[in-house]
Amino acid sequence: MFFKPSDHPGSFERHLYRKVDNPLFVNKVELNDDTLEAAQRQDHEVIVQFMAMFQETLEKTVALKGTEESDVVLALKDRLDKLYEQASAIGDDQTKIREAIVKLLQLIMASVRKGAGEDAHAHQELDQEEAARQAHFALLESSIVADLLNPESPIAENELVPVLLSAEKDELALVVQIFDEEQIQQVIKESAKLVDKLDKQGIDTKQASENAVFIQGYLEYLRMEKK
Template sequence: MSLLFSERPGRHERHLLRKHENPLFPEAARQLTQAQLREAQRRDHEELVAYIGYLRGLVGEAVALGPHEQSDVILGLKERLDQAYETACRLADDQTPNKEAIKKLVEVIMRSVWKGSGNDSLAHQELEQEEIARRAHYELLESPLVADLLDPESPIAQDELLPALLSADQAEFEAAVTLFDPVQLKALLTQAVSQPIPDASGEIFEQGVARMEQIKARAKSLQVE
């Protein structure tokens, strides 16, 4: 019986798909049954339903903000909206409408923060830097692998991190590898010693070797010993 995959999987199903018949993962992890797939889809659906309710609550809070709301309340809501954007990037189905709604709400909040900063040039500089960083972060989250790696409850186990990176497509790999600081890169290189790429042929193995060289090059550029 053929497996029935979702058109737009959530984080649980997506990670099963990463491992499915992927020779860079341990053999036991590559096997996938319809029961496992259904369970992952069920969990993804439950998370989606819970998220929709949570997001509606955030929108309600944003709409209810008064013109003289305290700054800590405004910034607290903005932080939760940023977190909600991250969550949306991990969920099943097309989350574009929700992400666009969050962006608009954050823009409204930031206009209020800008207005409250008055003529403070230092505050303006910090706000500009924050906006640049937020746009870059949102763009980075468009990579499903990045979104899953940044998940506080990531489905990617520590011993699955290296094969997940090595088997990613080039764009996802390049985005994901920027998340790792020198200490984490060193840990990846150490993991590569204990989890060497299998000695085999084929495109996925060649890709894994190439990705490993890219990780070593980035580690060298960051002066990781």
């Protein structure tokens, strides 16, 4: 092959690797110069778009004034949260970018806390928000979570179950947390159909079956949490 795999692949290249020689996916995909070049080109286009948005948001955040309207501050905070999600999915090593986004969010949150004054309830809500953000960012360490939440996600709706059934256990444990009970039930239903279909074709479904059992276990956990 003329094209080489990236050291830090983005969503499209990662998804290409998931599908290669994977019988769980309906559409067969080969790893060759054409498919790899196409995936890397798409990832590069996403990086270019991301960097433009990041630079614009960086400038707006740094230029914030203490008298800025709260809706402006909150809009920037939401945008930074989304940029962190995207930075977790795009190609190349974005460690420093993610660290920069965290620092910008800290700057924003400091401004919001200042605006809350002595309101204890408001500060408690901000504490909860920051804890939720940290937990969410931890989930984004999973490339599948990052790819699913990526606005430019290459994972089609009908590919979700194959992706989950192909995932390594430690990553699957993170991914299931982004779904609610109803979504998990649907995944379990579709997983059973897919595993049964592949079994009848004589295809090895050991990992897929184990992952389906794991997902079922997570559903039981969700139900117990509600009691």
